[in-house]
Structures are given as structure tokens and as C-alpha cells.
Amino acid sequence: MDAGLIGIGQMGSGIAMNLLLKGHRLTIYNRTPERTESFRGLGAQIASSVADACRSGVVLTMLSDDTALESVVYGENGLLASLPSSGLHISLSTISVALSDRLTADHAKAGQQFVAAPVFGRPEAAASGSLLVVAAGPSDAMERAKPLFSAMGPRLAVFGERPSLANVVKLSGNFLLSSVLESLAEAMAFARKQGIDTQALYELLTATLFSAPVYKMYGGLIVTGKYEPAGFATKLGLKDVRLVLQAAEAAAVPMPVASAVHDRLLTAVARGNAEKDWSVLGRIADEAAGLPPIR
Amino acid sequence: MDAGLIGIGQMGSGIAMNLLLKGHRLTIYNRTPERTESFRGLGAQIASSVADACRSGVVLTMLSDDTALESVVYGENGLLASLPSSGLHISLSTISVALSDRLTADHAKAGQQFVAAPVFGRPEAAASGSLLVVAAGPSDAMERAKPLFSAMGPRLAVFGERPSLANVVKLSGNFLLSSVLESLAEAMAFARKQGIDTQALYELLTATLFSAPVYKMYGGLIVTGKYEPAGFATKLGLKDVRLVLQAAEAAAVPMPVASAVHDRLLTAVARGNAEKDWSVLGRIADEAAGLPPIR
């Protein structure tokens, strides 16, 4: 189908590539136009403005945070002003529950449709169409978005009519990921300082009780101390846990483990690890325990 | 082989049954003798004292905590005094690193062997011989223990010559379990208060990123609010996290998530849930968020 896509970063690139390969006709836009050039060869139209990308009446956004999305949506030539009446905005970004609710209201006022559809998966999964899409929104809007969702990944999880519910689910998942990371970091520092072969411990744990992919991937990074290049940067992890805590405060839900993870991610950033993979929590745990870096 | 087994609680019963079925000749002892009677039919010898259970020169202990193990080992007619020289004590209990080190020293002084071999798995796994055995100790002692270990489970993980290393590994694993529980409890309270269908969230998470058995089992208990009967009692979970924090303090390893989990388990006990399953952390998270009990 015809659609715009705004935001051609790591994730957006993968999504664009996959959608184009599957025959969708995309008009793509990125604030810094260099990133879009290579997509001409794949058949993409290159939009010169946000408004341009809204023309087909369906537009996906995949931006890094609330601020980036707000700067695209609001303002004179923003998405909100440019999308035709009854147009559809599908927000794929990991954004705050509050912004999602605000977009819901503003699009409704403008006679437009809004669906929140954050995704789980890394850039490779985006490019290969194997993302997990978590979506919420009015059912007619959801129907309209389905051809795009089914191209993006084999599994779609729908959580109701209020778009921000999808953001709540995404934040719940990201919180759980962050808690796995910090827990592994603490467990490994604990074991390492007492003389345990942490590689063997890692293999034991992930072969049995903790056989989920997330333990395997992050446990491996922590045990080997390989925090570069970043699969997911610490500063982004900190942003996600901040969004969790903000939404939790708004809903009055105390989350002490989330607070502890937040403080450790913040320590990581303060000590110069903002751009490293967020599994660098392993190093932060080591430093707090007076251990030297691995290797 | 011939061996004694001291401690016929939930776990000890399962282990006894399994070892007897596999042809080992066990002499079993329990402080309250009623629990041992039913094992006569399976061919067990019933010891009338700790000393009696030590006669074969190899004795397994499976007690609930440090205090229980100490009361069996020390004293005039205790295990230490009764085990013949070059006898072997295999400690299966989840005990402190400090006690494990002390037993290592005391058995060495007495010319005896000591192996720590805590296990992962529930009573059913003990009875069916599918425990995960984590062991550490001198290699000759380990060789001697192997027929018992291979009867107890298909997988043996060995962590070196110092017995307490096995206890460190066990505590690391139990800490990770406890952090999964508390993280799930917080995530579900967070989602539930914002109107998410937590059963759907549970299915989504455990089908993908968090597909490990521990998420499935505990997530299910938390989502349905079924905390009785206890698979593992809150008071025992609190004991385990206390052992983690004690060992972490002795080794100078700060563990903020472990501290947070400890405080929540302690809250659970303080509010009357000591005997409920430790997944009752789900209810504690709900109560802190001002949510009514599930159902």
C-alpha cells in the first residue's frame, strides 16, 4: 500500500527496506536527507518535507524520542497540520504514555486516526520483517494498518482501543529487559569477586532456568565485557527506564527495582558510557565492587 | 552405593525416593521420625540417630537452613563427631557461603571429605531424578560422590575445588530468580493499573523475549494471584536473598536490586504472607500501588 515513513535511523532503515521489498510504495523522509538517498534504488520516493510524506494519507513515524516526534508532529508544517482529514498516523516509536495520549486527542480533534504500534526487535529484525508489533487503537484504524503490520513481523499483539496501552506494554517489556541486565550484572560481579568462572556460570544458567534469548545475549556481553559496538546504547536504555518511571508516577505505581536500575544506568552515563551498549551495567557493577575491568 | 541421608523434608523425601528406586542403599534420618516411616517399604534403613546415618562413611544432608545443618553437624553426637575418618559429607542444602567454608575447614581438621552440592529444582524434580546439581570440592571427593549425583539429575555442574563456590553459584541463581519475581510483580502492577489485560501481556512476554520457564511459571502465578499452596514459601525466599546479601557484604559487592527485592520480600512477611508462595510479591506490588487483590 501507499504510505509515508518519517525517521530513517537504524530501526527506520530496516523497516523501510523490508516494506519496500514486500511491495509497499513508501515515501520516506528524514531530517538529515543523506540517510534517505540509498533507498531510491529500492524504489522509495524521497520526500523533501514532512508534509510530503503525509500525502498518501497514511504515515508511519519511527523517531528516537518524544522530542523528536513532537518536532515532527507539531508546528506549521508538521504532520498534524499536513495529514489529510481521516488520514492515519501510525507511531512506531518508543514514546511516553503521556505523549501518546496527547497525540490521540490532537489527531481526534483534527479528524484523523491514530494508532500506537511500538515494536520489539533490533535493526536486523526490522530489516528481515521479524519484529514483534504491539498495537492499540480504534479497530477501523487498526484494520487499515494491518497490511503494514503483517509485513513488519509475523506476530501482532493488540491491546485495545486506547493507543497508549500499546506504549504501556512496550514500556513494561523494556523495564523487564533492563531488570534482567542489571540483575545479571549484579549476579556476575557477585560470583566473579568470589572466584567463580563466570563463563561457566553463564553457560549453566542459560542452559537451564534462564534459557530465554535475552539472558543468552546480554549474559554473553556481560561475561566477556564487550560493550562496543552498542546494539542498544546506554543513553537510550536510560531514556526508556525514565519513561517507565514517569508513567509509573503518573499512574501511582511504585517500582523500586526500576528505580534501582535507573540509578545504575544513570551512573553508567555519568561515568562516560552513554554510547556503549547498555549491558555496560556489568562494568558498573564491577566498578562498585572494586573489581578491575574484564580483560 | 551405601549412603546416609539426613533431612527428609519436601526435597529430601524426593531425593530419597529417587535414590532408592535407582538401587542405592540409603540409611535415612529425620529429626521428627514420622517422616521416615513410609520409606521402609522402599527399602530404606531408618536411622535412630545422626551417628547411625553416618555409619556407611558417606552422608548426604538436605536441611532447611544454616541453623538446622549446624545442629546436625556439631555437638557430641553430631555428624562431624560420628563420620569415620576419610568419610564424606555431601551438603545439598542452600546454606551460607560462610558455613560452607567453616564446614570445609572442620571436616579437613577431622580428616574427612566435604563437598557442597546444592541443587536447583522443585520436589517433583527431586523425586524424578531431574535436579540440576551444582557441586564443588576436591576432585577425589567429587569422584566418590558421582554415582549419587548422576542418579539425582542428568546434569552436573562442577565449579572447582573450594566447596563454597557451589554455594555462591546456587545463591547467584536464587538471586536471579528472586529478581525475576519482583520485576514481574512491578511490571504487572504497572500494566494492570493502567488498564492492560495482564493475561494477554503475560502471554505476549512469555511467548517471545521472556520464554524461559521461570517467567512462565511465576508470571502465571502473579497474573492469576494464586499464591497458595506455596511451591516455595516467601520466608524461604527471604532467607535465600538474605544469604545472598550476607555473602555479598562479606565479599564487598553492592547489589542494589537484591536489596530492593529483599525489602519487598520482608514487606511480604511483615504483612502476613510468610507461608504463601514467594510470587506473592505480585500482591505486595499491587498493595503498594493501591490496587485491590486480583479477583
Place this chain on the structure above:
Amino acid sequence: MDAGLIGIGQMGSGIAMNLLLKGHRLTIYNRTPERTESFRGLGAQIASSVADACRSGVVLTMLSDDTALESVVYGENGLLASLPSSGLHISLSTISVALSDRLTADHAKAGQQFVAAPVFGRPEAAASGSLLVVAAGPSDAMERAKPLFSAMGPRLAVFGERPSLANVVKLSGNFLLSSVLESLAEAMAFARKQGIDTQALYELLTATLFSAPVYKMYGGLIVTGKYEPAGFATKLGLKDVRLVLQAAEAAAVPMPVASAVHDRLLTAVARGNAEKDWSVLGRIADEAAGLPPIR
């Protein structure tokens, strides 16, 4: 001197009364006009709009939070648009460091002066001119504000030319207050549950090591369990600690005690205590310990 004052809440009322009694000519404005009526008798001019209150070229604002201040400052007829060039805005509210920085920039762009001057003290101190004023801003603006500051309290603490530094100081102080509250709450629950006469403990502590007013006042409230009427509402305390944590995150300073206090304040709000005095942390500590309410 001539000045406007916007925000006639509990604190603003006290400040207005005191400034009027000391001969300053105030034009006051409040969103809900009822609160301003009684000040006619004291010689105040009643402004019918924000613009009206800005006419003298010097305007004080005393609002409850960022949102309230933003709604007064921005917009077509807001303070920023209405204040004459080279006019002076003195912000007395406890607001975020981020908003203070934004106001600094926006007033500069408009050719206006901006001083941040948050205050320590309760409504009674405002009315009696005994507030502690913490201020920061360009020195000429500060000079201009001094007659008002010296009327407000005997003590002025100046922290440099960047206005938001005063907000940082205010937030530091409020964090310390909140940590005193939560620490007292934990200490008293700890002592009470073990059978200590907490009134005697309170007297002992505040007579010696902890003789500061803050321990006396809040310790007394916690020991007697008198959380109503609120001197300072829990929801406002939560707001302040949130501002601390936001500024700390922006500056990359992990504050684990602030996080712990935040979680407890949030628990208090979640369990129905938003309007009670924030010393209700005493009850939250009791509830977590399974203790009944005091009395």
C-alpha cells in the same frame, strides 16, 4: 516599591500581606479572583489579568508548579508578552531547573530580566516576613529586587548569576527535608515494632544529636501519627522529589536515597494520602512493617 504579584495561594497570600504591610504597592492577580478580594482592605490593587499585574515593570510569581507558571508566562496575554522591555520577573515558585533555564533564555530574548528566588518557609513565615530567600540572577536585576527580598525575610542567600542555581539550591534543601522524613519514618517503625516507647526516643534524639527544627517538627508528627491537616501535602512533596530526580538525571547524578524516598512518597499517594501531610511517610513505613496505625 511598585510590583505585581501573581499567585495568591497559601504562600502567595502570606507574601502579599507582608509586602503590603511594609508599604510596598502591590498589584495582585490570581486565576480564581475570589482569593484576591480580601486584599483590597490592605491597599492592594486587584489586577484583572496577568498583563495588568505586569504593568509596573516588576512582577513576582508564586505558583504551585511548572505547569501553573508556564500557563501564566506563555501565550498571547502571558507575562512574557506583557512585561515591558527591561521589566523584571522574580520567580518565587519551586520549579524545575529546566523551566528556570528556559525562562532565563526567553526573558533575555525579550529584553527582560529574570531572577529565580525560591523561598524556604511555611505560610506563617511568609506572612511574618521571615522567609529564607535563595536567589540567583544577574547582579543588576538582583539589586533591583532587593527591597522586596529584604521585606520577605531577614536572610538572603545569593548563588550566582545563573538563575537556575537558586532552584538547584532549593531542590537540594527539599531533598534533604524529604530524606529526614523518610529516615525518621523508618527509624520509628523499626523502634516501635520492637517495643520502644517512640515518644521517649523522639525526645532523646531531638534533645541531642538531631536538635534541628526539622527533626522536632516532623518527628513529633510521625510519633503521634497526626497527618492532618497537612502543613505540606504529600502530593507536593512528591512533586518536589520528582523535580530533584529530574534535575539529577539531567545532570547525571545518581541519588539512591532520593529514589527510595520517591518510591515511598508515591506509595503514600497510591494508597490515598495525597492530601495528607507528607510526614504520612510514618504511616507508610508502619504499613510496610505490618504495624497498625498509631492510636
Place this chain on the structure above:
Amino acid sequence: MDAGLIGIGQMGSGIAMNLLLKGHRLTIYNRTPERTESFRGLGAQIASSVADACRSGVVLTMLSDDTALESVVYGENGLLASLPSSGLHISLSTISVALSDRLTADHAKAGQQFVAAPVFGRPEAAASGSLLVVAAGPSDAMERAKPLFSAMGPRLAVFGERPSLANVVKLSGNFLLSSVLESLAEAMAFARKQGIDTQALYELLTATLFSAPVYKMYGGLIVTGKYEPAGFATKLGLKDVRLVLQAAEAAAVPMPVASAVHDRLLTAVARGNAEKDWSVLGRIADEAAGLPPIR
């Protein structure tokens, strides 16, 4: 009066000096005898054994921790075996609630009296007789101890007949001290990183809201970064907070701020600051925030 005093460390020396100067006839004992020699000139008898120091029937103990006190009390020639029937043991040490309860029981069995009387104050206060004594025990034993208590300080606070209540009070006070330290450390790191003159902030806070001695002393150390020589070593501070958390767990009282302080003290020890003053928490907060050491 005649009394023994066991433990001539920093605190014990001061107490001995003061009691001797006030005319009490002391027989003093220390494990390493060198420390006692200088007291001959002040009129002390030097005991060559614990038993020797118990002869008068009244003995004070001032040891560093549970282990040290246990090694003096228990065993063949220990205090318990040596003190005559109806003798009185006054324990001045900061020890666990559990040990205090155990001593109560064991002395009762031996027909002896036991009073717990931990003190607040530094070595100088001990030497000048200006300690704050917190005591609990049977009233007749308390009567008997009073001449010693009134020599030790002008103020005696009595908390009932169960000796360990005095230990609970002491631990409550030490927890509050530790929380002041960590809160100040966090507040100063927060302010410092944002460019605040922390000396000015220190003066402001301690002149007004936080005018208690503890803020003045520790705030000064944190602001100047002077952590040596130690007035009170980090490792002792960690021990005290551990005792708090142990007693809190036994009583089922969750204390999240105590947990946070514990983790920071443990970080301090892990990073090589065990012998520095426990106000080194200031440096730990700076390090977590990526700040260089002060000066």
C-alpha cells in the same frame, strides 16, 4: 565504686580516664596489654585476664563488635564463667539486638545481672564525661550501675527492663546518622555538578533548617573532602548499618533508605575506603556522578 573495664580501645580509653579521674577504682583489661600500661599512672589496676577484671562483681565491656564481645564473654575463662553470682555486666558496646538478648538469657541463667548501655559520643566525649548513655535493664541492676553512668555523662536515657531495647535505640540513632551522611553526600554531589558553591550551600543549610551538630560536622567534612584521619571508620559504619538491617529483618521492618545507605557504604569499602571516615560517602556520590575528587 569498684569495677572492671574490658576493652581499652579509643572509646574504652576515654571512659577509663574519665572514670578514674572521678574517683572510681577500675581494674582494666585489654587483649593487647600495651594499651593498658599508661593507665597505671592514673591509678588503674591492670588485670592480666578477663577473670581478673570480673573480681569486683561489676564489669563494663566496651568492645568493637559482636565477635569481640562474644570472645570475651564465652569460653572457659570468659566473663560469664568468671563473674560471681549476682555480679553485674554492663555492656557499653554497639552490638546486635540478638546478642544482647542472648546475653540477657545467659546471665540470668548464671544468676548474674545484665544491663545494656550503649553510648552516643566520640572518644573526646568519653574522656570528658559527656557521653549520652542509653540504658535498659532490670531496675535494681540499673540502680547499681547509676554511679558509673552519671560519671560517664550528664544525661541518661532509660528505655525499660529488657536490655536489648537500649541496643535498638542505639541502632535507630546510628541509622539516622548514616542517613544524614548519605543524604548530604547526594545533595552535595547534585549541587556541585550543577555548579553550586557547595561551601556556601553548606553554610546556608546548617545556619537554618539543618542546624543540628551532625549536619555541621559531617557537612563540613563532605564539602572539603577531608576523609582522613577517620573520626569513625567506614567499616564500622557499615557494621552498624548491617546490625540495623539484621535487627530490622528479624523484626520484619523493611527500611529502604537503610538498604540504600548500606549499599553505598559497601561500595565505599569495596573501593578501598574501609579505614577512612564514613563521611567518605561524599566521595562515593561524586564518583557515581563522574565527578573528580574535591581538590
